[in-house]
Amino acid sequence: MSEHSSDNALPEEFPTDLVYALAGTPDLGTCFAARVTGLYQSRDGCKTWHTVYDSLGISDPLPTTSVVLAPDYDGETHRNVLSGVPGGVLRSTDGGETWFATILDSPPPAVSALAISPNFVEDGVVLAATTEDGIFRSANHGSHWARWNFGLLDLNVFCLTISPGFAEDETLFAGVESGVFRSTNGGRAWREVELSVGYEPVISLALSPTYPQDHVIFAGTESQGLLVSEDDGVTWTQSGAAVITDPVNSILLSPDFAESRAMLALLESSLWLSRDAGTTWAQVPNGPESVTAVLAPQGIARGATLLVGQMGGDVSLMALDL
Amino acid sequence: MASKPEKWQRSRVVFQPDVHRGMLRGIEQMTDAVRPTLGPLPRITLYDTTIGPIGKIPELLDDGGTIARRIIQIRDRDADVGAMLLRNVLWTVREKVGDGTATAAVVFEATYRAGVRYLAAGGNAMRLRTHLEHGLREILNELDGMTGRVAGKEELTRLATVITREPELGKLLGEIFDIIGEYGRLEIRKGQGRFFDREYVEGMYWDGGLLSRTLITDISRQRTELENAAVLMTDLEIEDPRDLIPVFTVCVKAGITDLAIICRRMSDIAIGMLVMNRDKGKIKLNAIGIKTPGISVSAQRVALMDMVVLTGGRALLQASGDSLRNVKLSDLGRARRLWADKLNLGIIGGKGDPKALRRHIAHLRDVYVSASDTDDRGELQERIGKLMGGSATLYVGGITKTEQDYAKEQATRASDAMRGAIREGVLPGGGAALLGCRSMLQTRIAESVESEERAAYHILLEAVEAPARTLLENTGYEPGEILGQLADVGPYVGFDVVAGQVTNMATAGILDITTVVKTAVRAAISSAAMALTTDVVVHRAKAPEALTT
Numbered sequence: 041m042s043e044h045s046s047d048n049a050l051p052e053e054f055p056t057d058l059v060y061a062l063a064g065t066p067d068l069g070t071c072f073a074a075r076v077t078g079l080y081q082s083r084d085g086c087k088t089w090h091t092v093y094d095s096l097g098i099s100d101p102l103p104t105t106s107v108v109l110a111p112d113y114d115g116e117t118h119r120n121v122l123s124g125v126p127g128g129v130l131r132s133t134d135g136g137e138t139w140f141a142t143i144l145d146s147p148p149p150a151v152s153a154l155a156i157s158p159n160f161v162e163d164g165v166v167l168a169a170t171t172e173d174g175i176f177r178s179a180n181h182g183s184h185w186a187r188w189n190f191g192l193l194d195l196n197v198f199c200l201t202i203s204p205g206f207a208e209d210e211t212l213f214a215g216v217e218s219g220v221f222r223s224t225n226g227g228r229a230w231r232e233v234e235l236s237v238g239y240e241p242v243i244s245l246a247l248s249p250t251y252p253q254d255h256v257i258f259a260g261t262e263s264q265g266l267l268v269s270e271d272d273g274v275t276w277t278q279s280g281a282a283v284i285t286d287p288v289n290s291i292l293l294s295p296d297f298a299e300s301r302a303m304l305a306l307l308e309s310s311l312w313l314s315r316d317a318g319t320t321w322a323q324v325p326n327g328p329e330s331v332t333a334v335l336a337p338q339g340i341a342r343g344a345t346l347l348v349g350q351m352g353g354d355v356s357l358m359a360l361d362l
Numbered sequence: 363m364a365s366k367p368e369k370w371q372r373s374r375v376v377f378q379p380d381v382h383r384g385m386l387r388g389i390e391q392m393t394d395a396v397r398p399t400l401g402p403l404p405r406i407t408l409y410d411t412t413i414g415p416i417g418k419i420p421e422l423l424d425d426g427g428t429i430a431r432r433i434i435q436i437r438d439r440d441a442d443v444g445a446m447l448l449r450n451v452l453w454t455v456r457e458k459v460g461d462g463t464a465t466a467a468v469v470f471e472a473t474y475r476a477g478v479r480y481l482a483a484g485g486n487a488m489r490l491r492t493h494l495e496h497g498l499r500e501i502l503n504e505l506d507g508m509t510g511r512v513a514g515k516e517e518l519t520r521l522a523t524v525i526t527r528e529p530e531l532g533k534l535l536g537e538i539f540d541i542i543g544e545y546g547r548l549e550i551r552k553g554q555g556r557f558f559d560r561e562y563v564e565g566m567y568w569d570g571g572l573l574s575r576t577l578i579t580d581i582s583r584q585r586t587e588l589e590n591a592a593v594l595m596t597d598l599e600i601e602d603p604r605d606l607i608p609v610f611t612v613c614v615k616a617g618i619t620d621l622a623i624i625c626r627r628m629s630d631i632a633i634g635m636l637v638m639n640r641d642k643g644k645i646k647l648n649a650i651g652i653k654t655p656g657i658s659v660s661a662q663r664v665a666l667m668d669m670v671v672l673t674g675g676r677a678l679l680q681a682s683g684d685s686l687r688n689v690k691l692s693d694l695g696r697a698r699r700l701w702a703d704k705l706n707l708g709i710i711g712g713k714g715d716p717k718a719l720r721r722h723i724a725h726l727r728d729v730y731v732s733a734s735d736t737d738d739r740g741e742l743q744e745r746i747g748k749l750m751g752g753s754a755t756l757y758v759g760g761i762t763k764t765e766q767d768y769a770k771e772q773a774t775r776a777s778d779a780m781r782g783a784i785r786e787g788v789l790p791g792g793g794a795a796l797l798g799c800r801s802m803l804q805t806r807i808a809e810s811v812e813s814e815e816r817a818a819y820h821i822l823l824e825a826v827e828a829p830a831r832t833l834l835e836n837t838g839y840e841p842g843e844i845l846g847q848l849a850d851v852g853p854y855v856g857f858d859v860v861a862g863q864v865t866n867m868a869t870a871g872i873l874d875i876t877t878v879v880k881t882a883v884r885a886a887i888s889s890a891a892m893a894l895t896t897d898v899v900v901h902r903a904k905a906p907e908a909l910t911t
Contacts, residue, residue, distance in 0.1 A: 147589045147698060172698060173711055174751075187564055190541050190752040193723060194716030195698075218716040225515060229541040232720065239717040 059349025061153075062335035063107045063121070070115040070135065071347060072123075073333075073355045074104040079123050081136050083115070086347065086357050092136035102126075106154045106168075112161050122166060122182050124151030129168050131182040142178075142185055149173040155200035159207040167227045169197035169214060177227045190229040194218045201245040205252030213257065213273075215242030220259055222273060236276040237264040244306075246291035250298045258303070258318065260288025266305065268318055279318035290333065294340035302340040306331055311348070313340070313360075328356055373903040376440055381899050382478045384440020385447070391436060392445040393471040396426035396452065400464035401792075401833040402527055402860055419764055425775065426463030427456025439901050444474075444893070451889045455882050457736055460778030461525065461875070462882035465793075465829045469883055472828035473890035476821040486814055487895045493818030494891040497806065501822065501887075502880055504799045508853050509787035509876045510868060515540040520871035521783055524791060525776045531758075531769070534560050535776055538754045544784035545727070546754065547747030550773045552766050553757030561755045565699070565710030566672065566748045568655035568665055570624065572702045574633045577650045579640075585703035586650050588620035593695035593709075595666050596678035597654055598686065599627040603635040605686045606649075610639075613647055616691050621649040622700050624669070624707070626662065652707050668745060671722045672712035673697050723749055743781075782877040790854045790867035791874040793830030796883070797845075798853025800826060825887060833859060 057076045064071035064086075073080045073089065078101050080089040093102055102125050110120035119135035127148030130139045144151075149170035157165035164181040174189035175197055189195060196217035203211035210226040218239040221230040235242075244260035251257070255272040258279070265284040267276045286308035294302040301317040304324070309331050311324040333349035344360045376384065398405040407429045409421040423429045430452040436442040448470055452463045473494070481487055512521055519536025526532050538560055542548060553559055572578060572586065579586045592613055600606065600623070613621050623636075628651045636649045656662040666677040673695025678684035698711030712719075723746060730742040747753065758773050760766030789795035803823045810816035827845060834841040837859040844857050847864060856867040867873070 172713075189564065190546065190562070190750065191543055192751055193720050193749070195711050196716060216716065218720055224513065225540050229543065231543065239720060 056351075057353035058351045059333045059353060059355060060105045061107050062333050062347050062349050062355065063109045064335055064337045064347055065109070065113060065115060066337045068337060068345065068347075068357075070109075070113070071335075071337075071355070072107045072109070072121065072136070073349055073353075074107040074123060075349075075353050076103045077101040077353060079104040079107060079130075079136070080355075082355075086355060089355070092132075093139070095138045096130075096141075105151055108154045108156045108166070110156065110160050111158050118161075120160070120181065122154055122156070124154050124168055126150055129154070129176075129178075129182060129185065140183070142182065144168070144170070144173070144176055144185055145187065149176075152198055153200045155202045155212065157202060157206050158204055163207070163226075165206075165226060167200055167202075167212065169200045171196055171198070175200070175214060175227060175230075179226075188228045191232075192216075192221055192230040193232065194221070198241065198243045199245050201247050203247055203251050204249055209252055211251075213245050213247070215245045215259060217241050220245070220273065233273040235259065235267060236278070237261065237267065240264045244288050244291045246293050246303075248293060248297055249295050254298060256297075256317075258291045258293070260291050260305065262287045266291070266318055280314065280321045283312070283321040292334065292336050292340065294336075296339065296341075300341070304334065304336060304340055304346075306334050309351070311346075325361060326358070328358065372901075374439075374901045376899040376901065378897055379482060380440060381896060382481065382894075384438070384899070385444030385893065385896070386475060386478055387438060388436055388441030388444030388446070389448050389471050389474055391441060392430060392433060392448045392452075393467045395433060396429050396464050396467040397832055398836060399424050399426050399429070400468065400829065401836045402524065403837055404527070405836070422764065422768055425456070425771070426467055427452050430463065430467075431456075440899065443899050447889065447893055451885050455885050459782055459875070459878045459881045460775045462878035464832070465879065466882035466886040468828040468832045469796075469825045469886035470890045473821055473825045473887050474893055476824045477890065477894040480817045480821065481894060485817055487897075489812070489814040490818055490821075491891040491895050493812075493815045494821065494887060494894075497803070497818050497822045498884065498887045498891075500802060500806070501796075501799050501826065501883060504802050504853075505789060505795055505876060505880055505883070508789050508795050508798055510789075512783050512788045512873065517871070518780065518784075521788065521873050521875075522776060522780060524871070524873060525779050525875075526772055528769075528772070530558055531773060531776070534558050534756060535773070535780060538756060539777075539780045539784060542747075542752065542754050543750065544781045545730075545743060545746040546750050546752070547744070548777055549753065549755045550770055550777065551755060551757055552770060553759045555759050556761055557759040558769075559757045559759075561757070563708075563753045563755065565708050565752065566712070566750075567706045567708035567753070568669075568748065569705065570653040570655035570665070570702075570707045571705040573625075573628050573651040573653055574630075574637075575704065576633065576637050578703075579648075583703075585701055587699065587701045588622060588648065588650070588697075589699055590618075591620035591622050591697050591700045592616075592618045593669070593673045593675060593697055593700065594621065594623045594625075594678070594686075594689070594693070595654075595669050595673075595675060595695060596623075596625050596684070596686075597659070597662050597666060597680050598625055598678060598684070600625050600632050600651075600686070601629045603629070603632040606632060606635060608687055609689050610647055610649070612689055612691050612694070613649075618694075619646055619648060620700075621647055621694075622652055622697075622702070622707075623649060624652045624654055624666075626654045650702060652702050655707065664741075664745065668722075668749060669709070669712075670695060670714070671719050672709060672714050672749065674712070674714035719749065779875050779878060783873075783875040786875070786877040788873040789876050789879055790856055791872040792856040792859065792867055793827075793833055794848075794854065794856025794867045794872075795874060795879060796826040797830050797848055797856065800849075822887070825890075826883075830856070 061074040068085045071082045081092045082089045106124035112118040123130045128143045152171045153169040155167045168176040174195040176185040177188045178185045194216040199215040212223045214221045220233040241262040242259045246258045248256035257269045259267040266279045268279045269276045290306035292304040311327040312321045314321045330351040335347040338344040407423045411418040430449040455466045522535035523532025654662045655665040675695030676693045696713035697709045701708045733739045758769040807819045831841040858865045
């Protein structure tokens with residue numbers, strides 16, 4: 041990965057560089073990597089990378105923990121991108137050339153995840169999870185944010201996932217230190233979801249691409265493996281219990297999951313693949329080491345390209361060989 | 363010397379058939395007073411309060427419980443017994459579920475009237491009662507089978523509109539309950555204008571305010587806010603300012619800059635030390651004193667217990683022999699933000715163990731479900747609501763004070779009913795759910811072998827028809843014809859009296875709250891069955907003093 045990284049020293053509380061999150065278009069024409077040292081962009085299929093915070097005029101690196109693209113992002117006319125940074129959310133409408141900063145209420149919260157409505161262009165809804173202050177919600181494309189934590193009894197939020205049918209069902213799930221919470225009103229209020237393993241930290245979540253019909257939810261825990269519910273979170277079973285013992289840091293489902301049953305999981309720092317909706321798992325052959333983030337912009341199928349972020353800040357491409 | 367009682371006040375023993383006839387007169391009178399309030403287009407009962415040393419504005423009532431409550435005596439003493447019995451049933455229903463009193467009244471009256479008719483023909487009251495109670499259980503089971511869940515803003519709005527009959531209020535209550543849920547905290551206050559409005563407050567707040575105005579730092583908002591604050595929670599009284607030094611020392615060593623001291627009382631000199639330290643102190647510690655929430659010792663303990671779970675730390679209690687001398691860092695709770703004004707204390711983002719908080723709330727919910735005392739349930743509801751992470755305030759509007767009082771009362775009753783609906787589900791409204799029990803009752807009639815059993819199911823058949831019949835009468839329809847039309851339809855089909863057509867009540871959003879219907883029916887039928895077994899009434903020589911003064 042070639043890049044123009046900053047030589048400035050990192051604040052003490054941040055580890056050495058790593059990739060927290062990735063975002064990109066299906067053709068890999070534009071990719072973003074949220075890293076300890078800032079937000080980076082590639083416009084050449086991930087061959088070269090450059091920092092996109094230059095226009096902010098700040099000298100210190102700005103650790104970026106999350107990044108999301110608007111669903112209509114095409115790199116040309118529609119270029120909304122949002123990133124989560126300590127104490128706020130940055131918003132760009134020109135693909136990262138210029139940024140608008142929104143400072144979230146003091147004391148400054150640490151943004152852990154962003155979730156954007158599939159209907160963002162119309163409804164303008166985007167949510168920011170924080171590790172100590174619960175969930176912030178914006179309904180005007182990220183211009184203004186307000187905390188909406190009704191019923192969210194645990195404000196230490198690690199991950200967020202949004203229903204593909206959000207425009208109709210307004211459903212979201214939040215993974216927190218003590219389990220999972222669900223909102224059915226677009227993130228304005230939250231209700232507890234009881235897990236079969238008790239109050240366990242949930243660090244990753246994924247909804248089936250056909251969630252409004254099949255109600256399938258996956259929850260990755262820190263120490264209790266991967267949980268799956270096929271009834272909208274009412275009952276849960278452990279999936280792949282024989283293999284999955286490490287923290288499930290990320291879960292990706294194939295866009296055609298309902299037919300292919302293919303999914304990827306980032307277990308601790310290695311990539312694993314399942315082709316039967318999580319019942320059996322195999323480590324991705326020739327997968328990179330020390331993986332911290334993964335993105336499958338082209339789905340999970342033979343020959344599809346994965347974007348893999350690693351410790352140290354590297355981002356590499358790998359073709360899936362199923 | 364006591365005056366000689368009038369003829370109607372004299373001691374008297376009454377036997378059958380006068381007992382049943384007399385009680386029925388009273389029950390009918392009470393039911394007739396309440397009957398007009400049943401349905402979506404209720405008429406108002408005006409309670410005349412103009413008589414007396416200071417004439418008051420007449421009270422407008424559309425709530426059967428309150429109407430019954432206002433009727434404190436009927437001159438016909440045989441009738442009075444029946445009326446007061448029903449009055450008690452209605453008030454109990456009103457207290458328990460906030461609604462359903464008109465349904466209870468008409469079901470009670472229908473059951474009692476049909477029962478009296480059967481007993482007059484020579485039936486056995488005790489056996490009849492047993493079969494009525496058995497039939498009641500079957501009706502309740504049928505209602506359980508028809509119960510559906512209500513969720514989402516749209517469904518809640520439709521339900522609230524049905525309950526309040528006010529689209530504007532219904533819309534706001536639908537939104538509020540979609541956000542706060544069944545246990546959420548809702549305050550209903552009188553607003554400034556004609557219209558309704560709402561406000562959401564983040565975090566938890568209690569009724570303990572700052573111990574002194576000198577502790578206010580934000581003068582314009584008349585409150586003080588702390589960030590990443592340590593929280594000392596105690597029911598101790600702090601007299602000597604030197605008692606605070608160990609607390610300050612612990613905080614300074616830990617690098618804490620904001621401290622909230624929640625205590626029962628703090629002397630002026632101790633408060634002065636907080637102010638001095640804030641304004642001119644060498645150590646950088648912004649400390650404020652807040653009154654421990656609650657008036658009684660037990661209420662304070664409960665509030666402290668909840669705050670401890672929310673923020674972590676430990677409550678220092680007088681009863682445990684705690685003092686401030688040995689305060690440790692682990693005794694202090696933590697909060698991302700804390701605010702206090704003259705009246706309240708709010709905590710946003712308590713740093714206690716979230717698992718412990720969820721377990722604590724789950725425990726409180728379990729206790730709530732098993733609690734039977736209304737006051738206990740109210741207190742538990744409030745405690746759970748405070749811990750849910752936010753609260754809502756509904757401002758009710760109105761041009762006159764009477765209108766505003768009425769709207770506030772209506773909103774309060776509706777909010778109780780909404781909580782019940784979310785918790786226990788809903789039934790097809792407009793009396794359709796009870797009509798849906800008719801086929802089961804008809805089957806039981808066909809299967810009955812004893813005459814009392816058959817009679818009981820016939821009586822219950824009349825009773826379950828009574829709400830729909832009354833509703834139709836109240837809205838100007840001929841009940842016989844429409845009830846005939848509804849004889850062979852499913853349990854979810856009823857007559858929409860507003861649209862004037864037979865419809866699927868659930869789909870049309872015409873819903874009743876399961877717990878309200880069940881409570882009303884249970885109270886009405888079991889009380890009427892018991893009343894039917896009353897054979898003799900002994901009237902006292904004079905009405906109780908409480909009723910004559």
